[in-house]
Every structure is written in structure tokens, then in C-alpha cells.
Amino acid sequence: MARCSAEGCQRWYPDLLVRSGAGTTIDSRWFCSEGCVETTTRRRLLDARPMASGIPTVPPVRLGVLLRHRGAVAPGDLELALSAQQQSGMKLGEQLALMGLVDAGAVVKALAEQAGVAYLTTVEPSMVRDAPGHLSQGAVRALGLVPIREPENNKVKVACTAPVPRVACGVLRRLTGWTVEPYLVSDAQWSALAQAYGESVHEENKGDQLAEFIKASSLSDAAARIASAASRRRTVSMTEAVCGPFTWVRVRGEGLVRDVIVDNEEDACPAVSTLH
Numbered sequence: 434m435a436r437c438s439a440e441g442c443q444r445w446y447p448d449l450l451v452r453s454g455a456g457t458t459i460d461s462r463w464f465c466s467e468g469c470v471e472t473t474t475r476r477r478l479l480d481a482r483p484m485a486s487g488i489p490t491v492p493p494v495r496l497g498v499l500l501r502h503r504g505a506v507a508p509g510d511l512e513l514a515l516s517a518q519q520q521s522g523m524k525l526g527e528q529l530a531l532m533g534l535v536d537a538g539a540v541v542k543a544l545a546e547q548a549g550v551a552y553l554t555t556v557e558p559s560m561v562r563d564a565p566g567h568l569s570q571g572a573v574r575a576l577g578l579v580p581i582r583e584p585e586n587n588k589v590k591v592a593c594t595a596p597v598p599r600v601a602c603g604v605l606r607r608l609t610g611w612t613v614e615p616y617l618v619s620d621a622q623w624s625a626l627a628q629a630y631g632e633s634v635h636e637e638n639k640g641d642q643l644a645e646f647i648k649a650s651s652l653s654d655a656a657a658r659i660a661s662a663a664s665r666r667r668t669v670s671m672t673e674a675v676c677g678p679f680t681w682v683r684v685r686g687e688g689l690v691r692d693v694i695v696d697n698e699e700d701a702c703p704a705v706s707t708l709h
């Protein structure tokens with residue numbers, strides 16, 4: 434006999450029925466129905482706790498100081514950019530580059546040094562057209578990370594802008610198991626990469642080749658969507674990560690890779706769920 438793992442269900446079923454494909458096993462626990470998957474998933478998402486960001490507490494050196502120290506910008510030019518920045522509200526690096534006072538590459542280099550990460554001064558958008566890492570464009574944009582190479586030895590190189598989105602790196606690591614190696618690029622280069630990511634994957638193959646990405650409107654909506662996909666498979670695995678206001682879930686198994694993201698703040702007062 435097999436027993437449904439959903440709290441409040443726990444019904445027994447003959448082994449023969451389970452062997453013939455009834456129900457779904459999620460992370461080694463068997464559930465009798467889509468409803469049981471949904472209520473358990475919802476509970477699991479509500480219980481998910483934020484991950485530690487790992488953000489260093491040492492305040493970074495100011496970019497202007499760093500650029501001046503490197504001789505990348507003249508003190509007078511820096512003053513000009515700082516006062517223009519107060520009007521424009523742009524980031525200092527962008528402002529300097531816009532005014533032609535510093536080379537965009539020098540800004541990326543200085544920011545990378547500040548963050549202690551690697552950088553790229555030139556990028557070729559064609560290198561991401563096949564969607565290395567097989568994320569969806571939606572996930573790439575939401576994370577602020579573009580995988581630039583197919584993962585190797587469980588390591589993935591990603592392009593990002595400053596400041597390095599450490600929490601997003603942690604989410605990607607948790608969901609995929611890859612070690613994430615960030616490379617800083619300029620804002621313009623990042624946009625070009627994000628735009629080109631997955632471009633050469635044909636529309637009709639996207640579902641097979643890329644992880645499907647769903648923005649759920651609430652935790653309940655997310656649980657329903659996950660349950661509907663998962664309960665069509667016999668065995669799936671589920672990984673969740675809470676970062677800032679978002680909860681990310683990756684459901685994997687039997688050809689299915691689905692990423693679901695939920696904005697928790699829209700679900701601030703979850704209704705009490707009832708089973709069956």
C-alpha cells in the first residue's frame with residue numbers, strides 16, 4: 434500500500450495503482466492527486482525562508498574615488514559629472530560615459546575591482562543566441578544575469594551589471610546547482626546580451642529547449658500552476674528560493690523544466706487553505 438503524503442489526506446492506495454502511474458512523486462514523497470500536490474506546494478512556498486544574501490558588509494569605495502585614483506578621470510571632469518548627475522539621477526559611471534569623460538570600459542574595470550569580480554570590456558551578443566544554460570528570456574531579465582557560456586563542470590559564467598546581484602546569483606545556484614561566476618559588463622552591453630539571449634531558438638522549440646518561465650500572481654496561483662504541471666508527471670523534483678520580495682521555484686522531471694516566480698508582497702495576507 435502507498436500513502437498520500439499530503440497532510441490532511443494521507444489516504445492509502447494499492448501499490449498496483451501507484452505502479453501503474455497514479456499520482457505524482459515529488460522529492461521522493463508520493464501524492465495521490467493534483468489537489469494534494471497543490472495544497473502541499475502552497476504550504477511549502479508559505480514556509481520557505483529567505484536565503485542569506487552573502488553580501489559583504491564592508492562599504493565599497495566610491496566609484497569616483499576609484500576612477501580618480503586610477504587616473505581614469507580628471508578631478509575637474511569628475512566634478513562636472515557629479516553635478517550633472519544630480520540633475521539626471523543617472524549612475525555616476527553612466528553619467529561620465531554619456532558626457533564622454535571616461536571610457537565605458539574603464540568604468541566597468543573600476544566597478545569590477547571594487548566588487549572583486551571579473552569583467553568583460555567587449556561582449557559578442559551572438560554568443561548567447563543559443564541560450565547557454567537554457568534559461569528563458571523572462572528568467573534572465575528577472576534575475577539580471579545572462580549566462581554567457583554553456584555551464585561546464587557545474588560552473589556557469591554570467592554577465593551582469595554593477596552592483597553584482599549577489600542574491601540573484603544565489604537563487605540561480607540554488608535552482609540549478611551551478612556555481613555562478615559573475616562577469617561585470619556595462620549597462621548597454623548587458624541589454625544587448627539580454628536582448629540576444631535565446632534569439633536563435635525557434636519559437637516552436639522554446640518549450641523543449643528552454644526552461645518555461647511563469648510569473649505567478651500569488652503563492653496560490655504559483656502552487657496551482659506547479660501542481661498542474663507536476664501532476665502530469667510521475668516523478669518530479671522541486672527547488673525553491675526566496676530572494677527579496679520574490680519566491681522562485683524550479684520544477685524538474687521527465688522533460689519538464691519550469692521556473693515560477695511569485696511576488697510575495699501581493700500575497701501578504703494568504704487565506705487559510707483547506708484540504709479537499
Ligand SMILES: [Zn+2]
Nearest residue numbers: 437442465469
Ligand atoms: Zn492525497
